[in-house]
Amino acid sequence: MKLTLKIWRQKNAADKGRLVDYPVSDISPDMSFLEMLDVLNDQLVEKGDDPIAFDHDCREGICGMCSLYINGRAHGPQSAVTTCQLHMRSFKDGDTIYIEPWRAKAFPIIKDLVVDRSAFDRIIQAGGYISVNTGAAQDANSIPVPKVDADEAFAAATCIGCGACVASCKNASAMLFVSAKVSQLAILPQGRAEAEQRVLNMVSKMDEEGFGNCTNTGACEVECPKGISLTNIARMNREFLGAAVKA
Amino acid sequence: MSKLNSKIPAGPIDKKWTDYKDHVALVNPANKRNIDIIVVGSGLAGSSAAASLAEMGYSVKVFCFQDSPRRAHSIAAQGGINAAKNYKNDGDSTFRLFYDTIKGGDYRAREANVHRLAEVSTSIIDQCVAQGVPFAREYGGLLDNRSFGGTQVQRTFYAAGQTGQQLLLGAYSALSKEIAKGTVKMYNRHEMMDIVKVDGKARGIIAKNLVTGAIERHSAHAVLLCTGGYGNVFFLSTNAMGSNVSAAMKAYKKGAYFGNPCFTQIHPTCIPVSGDHQSKLTLMSESLRNDGRIWVPAKLEDAQAIQQGKKRANDIPEADRDYYLERRYPAFGNLVPRDVASRAAKERCDAGFGVNATGQAVYLDYADAIERYGKIEATKMNISNASPEKIKELGKAVVKEKYGNLFDMYMQISGENPYETPMKIYPAVHYTMGGLWVDYELMTTVPGLYALGEANFSEHGANRLGASALMQGLADGYFVIPYTIGSYLSDDIRTGKIPTDSPEFEAAEKEVRDRIEHLLNTKGTKPVDYYHKRLGKVMWDKCGMARNAEGLKEAIAEIQEIRKEFWANVRVPGAANEFNPELDKAGRVADFLELGELMCYDALNRNESCGGHFREESQTEEGEALRDDDNFAFVSAWEFAGDGKEPILNKEELVYENIKLVQRSYK
Numbered sequence: 030m031k032l033t034l035k036i037w038r039q040k041n042a043a044d045k046g047r048l049v050d051y052p053v054s055d056i057s058p059d060m061s062f063l064e065m066l067d068v069l070n071d072q073l074v075e076k077g078d079d080p081i082a083f084d085h086d087c088r089e090g091i092c093g094m095c096s097l098y099i100n101g102r103a104h105g106p107q108s109a110v111t112t113c114q115l116h117m118r119s120f121k122d123g124d125t126i127y128i129e130p131w132r133a134k135a136f137p138i139i140k141d142l143v144v145d146r147s148a149f150d151r152i153i154q155a156g157g158y159i160s161v162n163t164g165a166a167q168d169a170n171s172i173p174v175p176k177v178d179a180d181e182a183f184a185a186a187t188c189i190g191c192g193a194c195v196a197s198c199k200n201a202s203a204m205l206f207v208s209a210k211v212s213q214l215a216i217l218p219q220g221r222a223e224a225e226q227r228v229l230n231m232v233s234k235m236d237e238e239g240f241g242n243c244t245n246t247g248a249c250e251v252e253c254p255k256g257i258s259l260t261n262i263a264r265m266n267r268e269f270l271g272a273a274v275k276a
Numbered sequence: 277m278s279k280l281n282s283k284i285p286a287g288p289i290d291k292k293w294t295d296y297k298d299h300v301a302l303v304n305p306a307n308k309r310n311i312d313i314i315v316v317g318s319g320l321a322g323s324s325a326a327a328s329l330a331e332m333g334y335s336v337k338v339f340c341f342q343d344s345p346r347r348a349h350s351i352a353a354q355g356g357i358n359a360a361k362n363y364k365n366d367g368d369s370t371f372r373l374f375y376d377t378i379k380g381g382d383y384r385a386r387e388a389n390v391h392r393l394a395e396v397s398t399s400i401i402d403q404c405v406a407q408g409v410p411f412a413r414e415y416g417g418l419l420d421n422r423s424f425g426g427t428q429v430q431r432t433f434y435a436a437g438q439t440g441q442q443l444l445l446g447a448y449s450a451l452s453k454e455i456a457k458g459t460v461k462m463y464n465r466h467e468m469m470d471i472v473k474v475d476g477k478a479r480g481i482i483a484k485n486l487v488t489g490a491i492e493r494h495s496a497h498a499v500l501l502c503t504g505g506y507g508n509v510f511f512l513s514t515n516a517m518g519s520n521v522s523a524a525m526k527a528y529k530k531g532a533y534f535g536n537p538c539f540t541q542i543h544p545t546c547i548p549v550s551g552d553h554q555s556k557l558t559l560m561s562e563s564l565r566n567d568g569r570i571w572v573p574a575k576l577e578d579a580q581a582i583q584q585g586k587k588r589a590n591d592i593p594e595a596d597r598d599y600y601l602e603r604r605y606p607a608f609g610n611l612v613p614r615d616v617a618s619r620a621a622k623e624r625c626d627a628g629f630g631v632n633a634t635g636q637a638v639y640l641d642y643a644d645a646i647e648r649y650g651k652i653e654a655t656k657m658n659i660s661n662a663s664p665e666k667i668k669e670l671g672k673a674v675v676k677e678k679y680g681n682l683f684d685m686y687m688q689i690s691g692e693n694p695y696e697t698p699m700k701i702y703p704a705v706h707y708t709m710g711g712l713w714v715d716y717e718l719m720t721t722v723p724g725l726y727a728l729g730e731a732n733f734s735e736h737g738a739n740r741l742g743a744s745a746l747m748q749g750l751a752d753g754y755f756v757i758p759y760t761i762g763s764y765l766s767d768d769i770r771t772g773k774i775p776t777d778s779p780e781f782e783a784a785e786k787e788v789r790d791r792i793e794h795l796l797n798t799k800g801t802k803p804v805d806y807y808h809k810r811l812g813k814v815m816w817d818k819c820g821m822a823r824n825a826e827g828l829k830e831a832i833a834e835i836q837e838i839r840k841e842f843w844a845n846v847r848v849p850g851a852a853n854e855f856n857p858e859l860d861k862a863g864r865v866a867d868f869l870e871l872g873e874l875m876c877y878d879a880l881n882r883n884e885s886c887g888g889h890f891r892e893e894s895q896t897e898e899g900e901a902l903r904d905d906d907n908f909a910f911v912s913a914w915e916f917a918g919d920g921k922e923p924i925l926n927k928e929e930l931v932y933e934n935i936k937l938v939q940r941s942y943k
C-alpha cells in the first residue's frame with residue numbers, strides 16, 4: 030500500500046508544532062500501525078532526519094503506553110483496540126492518515142506524539158488503593174465475593190490508563206478513568222472501609238489536575254479500547270453524593 | 277574452591293526459612309528512616325519490594341523507564357499465578373509445589389530457594405486479594421483455580437487472561453499509597469545507566485532523565501535491580517519493546533556474576549511470525565493448552581497442501597490428524613512443560629508438517645473443548661437432546677468466558693476466527709531463567725546490590741513452569757527481601773547519607789556521558805534496529821531451541837563482528853539533552869550485543885541438555901533431552917574479565933538433599 034501520513038511534529042513543550050506530510054510506500058496490510066511508523070522512522074534516521082517520537086511498549090494492548098489520535102479518533106478507526114493492536118488492513122491503498130497526539134490541558138505534550146499522563150498517577154495516589162500493608166492480610170478465601178461482583182470489579186479493573194477517554198472527550202474529562210478505579214474498589218467488600226474517603230479524594234484530585242467536567246456525551250465509552258462502561262460513572266456519582274452528604 | 281557463597285541456612289528444608297527469619301538481624305524503625313534504598317524497576321518485583329520496604333520505614337526511590345510504574349512488562353502476563361493453597365483439595369502442598377518446580381526446572385535450581393518460594397506462595401494470594409485484586413471466583417464466592425503445564429494439580433489463580441495486569445495494578449496501588457505518603461519517591465521516564473560502587477559496595481546509581489536527557493546521581497545504602505528479563509536479545513520475543521538487559525549488564529561489569537545466561541524459555545504457544553516488518557511476537561497464554569489440543573496433519577501431503585493454501589485445517593479428517601503431544605507424552609499430553617512442547621513443535625515442523633505458508637506453525641484446536649463444555653452446560657441447564665448447534669453455542673460461551681480476550685487478540689492479529697478454525701501457533705522467546713547470580717538473601721556478588729524477579733537467575737532452574745514467574749516476582753518483593761535486606765543494612769545504621777560528590781560518582785557519571793557521546797558521534801549509516809535484527813537472527817538460529825558446539829562458536833565470532841560494526845557505523849540521530857528514544861535504544865542494543873556473546877559462551881560450556889537448553893550432542897535415541905548430572909549439576913556464574921576478554925566461569929554446585937535427581941519424563 031501507498032499512504033500519505035500527516036503527522037504532528039513538535040520539538041518540545043515550548044514549540045508550537047505543526048502537521049508534516051510523509052508519503053510511505055510498500056506497506057503490508059499485515060503490519061501493525063506502529064510497525065508502519067517503525068519503517069518510516071528507520072527511513073528518517075537513514076536520511077539524517079529526526080524520527081517521530083511516539084509512546085509504546087507492550088505492543089499487545091495491555092500496558093496503556095501507546096496513544097495516538099488517528100483520523101480524528103483515539104486509537105484509530107476500530108473500536109475496542111489500542112493503537113498498537115491496529116493493523117494496516119484497516120486502511121486502504123492511497124489513504125491519507127492524520128496522526129496527532131492526545132490533546133488535553135492535563136496531558137502536556139513532551140515531543141511530537143508523546144504526552145505527559147502523570148496526572149493519572151497522581152489521581153491514583155490520592156486514593157486509588159486499599160490501605161493494607163504487606164503481611165497484614167487474612168486468608169484469601171475468608172471473605173467470599175459473589176461471582177457477579179467479582180466479575181464486575183474485574184471489568185472495571187481492566188482499564189489500562191491510556192487516556193483515550195480524556196482525549197476523546199470535548200471537555201477532556203477523566204471521569205471514565207477515575208470511575209473505573211472507584212468502582213472496582215467500591216464493589217469489593219475489601220474496598221468498602223475506605224470507599225467514602227477514596228471517592229472524595231480522587232475526585233478532588235481530578236479537578237485539581239485540570240480535567241474538565243463530565244457532560245454525559247458518552248464519547249469516552251465509545252473510544253475506550255477496553256470497553257469500560259459508563260455505568261462506572263453513574264456508580265461513582267452515587268458514591269460521591271453519598272460520601273459528600275456525610276462529609 | 278568456589279568463590280561463591282550461597283548462604284543457604286542449615287537445617288531441614290522446611291525449617292530453613294523460618295529459622296532464618298527468627299534469627300536475621302533487624303533494623304529498628306528509627307534507624308530505617310535514615311536508610312536509603314534504590315529500587316530500579318516497577319514491575320511485580322520492584323513495586324512489591326518498594327511498597328513493602330517503604331511500609332517498614334525505609335526511605336525508597338523507584339526508577340522505571342516507562343511513563344508510569346503501572347506499565348512495567350509484568351502487566352502483560354496472562355495466564356495466572358501459582359500458589360500451594362490446595363483450595364481444590366486435589367493433593368497440593370508446599371512440598372508438591374517445591375517438587376514440581378525443581379523437576380520442571382530440570383534439576384538446575386537451588387532447593388532452599390525453591391522451597392521458600394513454595395512456602396510464601398500462599399501469602400501472596402492473601403495479600404493480593406486484600407489489595408482488591410479481582411481474581412476469578414466460583415459461584416460460591418470462593419477463588420477459582422486452573423491447571424498449567426508441568427503439574428497435575430489445579431493451583432493457578434487467575435483473572436481472565438489478564439492476571440499480570442491485575443497483580444501489577446495491585447502492587448502499583450500499594451506503591452502509590454507509599455508515594456502519597458512520601459516514603460517512596462518515584463522517578464518515571466528515568467533509566468538507570470550505571471551502578472556506583474564505593475569501597476566495593478553498591479552505593480547508588482547514575483540515572484538519565486529520558487525527557488530532558490539530564491544525567492543524575494542518586495545515592496543509597498542498597499540498590500535493588502528489579503529490571504526484568506532479557507528475551508529481547510533475540511530481537512523478536514514476547515517481551516515489551518523496551519525490555520532490556522542494560523541494568524544487569526552494568527551490574528555484571530561492576531562485578532556481579534551472571535547466572536546461567538543461556539537458559540532461555542521458548543514458549544510453545546505464540547502467534548507465528550508473519551513477515552520481515554515484525555517488531556514483536558504475541559503470546560497466546562499457556563492456559564490455552566488446558567483445553568486446546570495441539571496437532572499437525574499426519575500425512576505429509578496434507579501438510580504440503582495446507583502450506584500451499586489448497587487445504588484448510590477443517591478439511592483434514594480426524595483420523596489424519598497427529599496429536600503429537602498426546603501421542604508422545606500420554607501422561608501429560610498437551611500439558612507437558614514448555615520446553616518439551618516447544619521442541620516437539622519444532623521437530624514436527626522441521627520434518628515438514630508445519631501448517632502455514634512458511635511451514636513454521638502447528639494447530640491449537642478448540643473444537644473438542646467447545647463440544648465438551650457445551651454438553652456440560654446443556655446438562656446443567658437440563659436441556660435433553662440438545663442439538664449439535666446448541667451444544668456448540670453453549671460451549672463457545674464457556675470458552676469465551678474463560679479465554680475471550682485471548683481469542684479476540686488472536687483474531688485482531690491474524691484476521692482469523694479461532695472459534696471456528698484452529699489457531700496457528702509456533703514457539704517464541706518468552707522468558708529468561710538466567711540472570712544475575714544471587715545468594716539466598718537475593719544479594720549479587722556485589723555487596724549491597726540485590727536482584728529480584730526475572731532479573732535474577734534463581735528459582736526456575738533450566739525451565740520455568742507456567743504461572744511461576746508472577747509468584748516469584750511477588751515472593752521476592754513482598755516476602756523475601758523485606759527480611760533478608762535487614763541482614764545487610766543492620767551494619768549500615770551509622771553510615772549516614774552517602775554523598776554523591778565522591779570521585780566514584782564523578783567517574784561513573786563521566787563514563788555514562790562518554791558512552792552517550794560516542795553513540796551520537798559515530799554518525800554512521802545504519803539505524804540501531806539493523807544491528808539488533810542481525811543479532812537476533814544469529815541468536816535464534818544458533819542459540820535458540822537447539823544448539824551445538826559448532827554453531828555456538830560461529831555465533832560468538834559473528835556477534836563480535838556485528839558489535840564491531842555497530843560501534844563503527846551506527847547512526848543515532850538527535851542530541852543528548854533532549855527526549856531521544858533512538859539514543860536510549862542504541863544504549864540497550866549495545867548491551868544486548870555483549871550479552872549475546874556471553875549467552876553463547878554459557879551454552880557452549882554446558883555440554884548437556886537440560887530444560888530449555890537443548891544441546892544436539894546430548895539427546896536420547898528418541899530425541900529427548902539428556903541431562904548430565906555427573907558433570908553439570910551446577911549453576912554457571914560468569915565473571916566479567918574485562919572488555920574483549922573471555923568471561924570467567926565460576927560454579928555453584930547444586931546439592932539435592934530432598935529430591936532425587938531423575939531424568940524428567942512426562943510420558
Ligand SMILES: Cc1cc2nc3c(=O)[nH]c(=O)nc-3n(C[C@H](O)[C@H](O)[C@H](O)COP(=O)(O)OP(=O)(O)OC[C@H]3O[C@@H](n4cnc5c(N)ncnc54)[C@H](O)[C@@H]3O)c2cc1C
Pocket residue numbers: 316317318319320321322339340341342345347348349350351352353354355356357439440466467468469502503504505514515516519520522523559561706707728729730731742743744745746747749
Ligand atoms: C506475554 C507474557 C506473558 C506472561 N505470562 C505469565 C503468566 O501467566 N504467569 C507467570 O507467572 N509469568 C508470566 N510471564 C512472565 C512474567 O510476566 C515476568 O517474568 C514478570 O512479570 C517479570 O516481572 P519483573 O518485576 O521481574 O520485571 P518487569 O515487570 O519486566 O519490570 C521491569 C521493570 O524494570 C524497569 N527497568 C528495566 N531496565 C531499567 C533501567 N535500565 N532503568 C530503569 N528502569 C528499568 C522497567 O521500567 C520495569 O518497570 C509472562 C511474560 C510475558 C512476556
Ligand code: SF4
Pocket residue numbers: 187188189190191192193194195205206209252253254255256257
Ligand atoms: S477508561 Fe478506557 S480510555 Fe480511559 S484510560 Fe481506562 S482504558 Fe483508557
Ligand code: FES
Pocket residue numbers: 084085086087088089090091092093094095111112113114
Ligand atoms: S503499546 Fe502497550 S497498550 Fe499499546
